[in-house]
Amino acid sequence: MRENLIVGDRFEGVLLETIRAKGSSRPRVRPLEYFDQEIRVEFPRHLREENPLGTRFRADVKVSQKTKNGQPWGNPYLVATDSSIKKLDFKPKKSLKAINLHTVSDRAYEYIEKEFKTEPTSINFLDFREKAYQNANVSPERLESTYNSTKRSDIIKTYALSRANGKCESCDDDAPFLKRNGEPYLEVHHLVELGSGGSDSPKNVAAICPNCHARVTHGQDATEFNDRLKNKIVEFEDQLTE
Known part of the structure; x- marks a missing residue:
């Protein structure tokens, strides 16, 4: 676990996994090494939606934090560098896919078991x-x-x-x-x-x-x-x- 994160720090080849996060209807990504798994990871939405939960990637990440009135606001989070993202040959135990319900809300999702492997x-x-x-x-x-x-x-x-x-x-x-x-x-x-x-x-x-x-x-x-x-x-x- 890395503590006292410094905004702007970069880490190469961090192992990441798509998950169904608690308290969020949207599919999220968590780090599986180096960091607390509860830390938020900003990750391309299309990759979170196109791949079943449990899909693993390696990517370079940067520590970021939002500001409000010029002051740090909220908790630090990680941003994955798009060009560095590599999908790993790893099969989740259960193939659960997130489907965006655009007709309801851009933030609304349902989760279904994929009907077959690709x-x-x-x-x-x-x-x-x-x-x-x-x-x-x-x-x-x-x-x-x-x-x-x-x-x-x-x-x-x-x-x-x-x-x-x-x-x-x-x-x-x-x-x-x-x-x-x-x-x-x-x-x-x-x-x-x-x-x-x-x-x-x-x-x-x-x-x-x-x-x-x-x-x-x-x-x-x-x-x-x-x-x-x-x-x-x-x-x-x-x-x-x-």
Whole structure:
């Protein structure tokens, strides 16, 4: 444990872990060495949300403290340097994921057990496809609890990304880059928007690259482009059913 922290001090390669902190609905990060585990760590939000709780990282950290009227205010905390963050090959005992409930509040989260592991060697795609269909919401007008609808949507989104397997389901090109967690970056598009009566189901979602997503949203041929993509997804899903 480090005591009498001095603002501005830097420490290299500190072991950190994502957690569900007491008294906070948001996923947090704690140090596992050198520091009191109760000390707050400022850490990129997208990494806290994209990875299950218990994921471990190493990062350089700096001791910081807020000020009020020119005087120190609150307790010192650690700030992780974004460019130094490295995800470790460590498997949490339980895969619990934090889902942000944007429709409720930017600070509101639910925690769900991930439906499957993302490593290709551990995915039984057909089993997960069956689970996706079981969780499909083909009647979006039906009222559901926020928790259930969030869980269902997350399963359908994850299924689309799994089905794409790193390639845009529109242009068939590889994802343009890898996210910091090593997963290909694709965006999940509802072929018929939920607000227009579209279903949250495998046949109504496509995992596509940012360029195709922009085209299907803003392009002059957006409607025709979307229709071709819709036919492609439906045909592919029907082939898997046969």
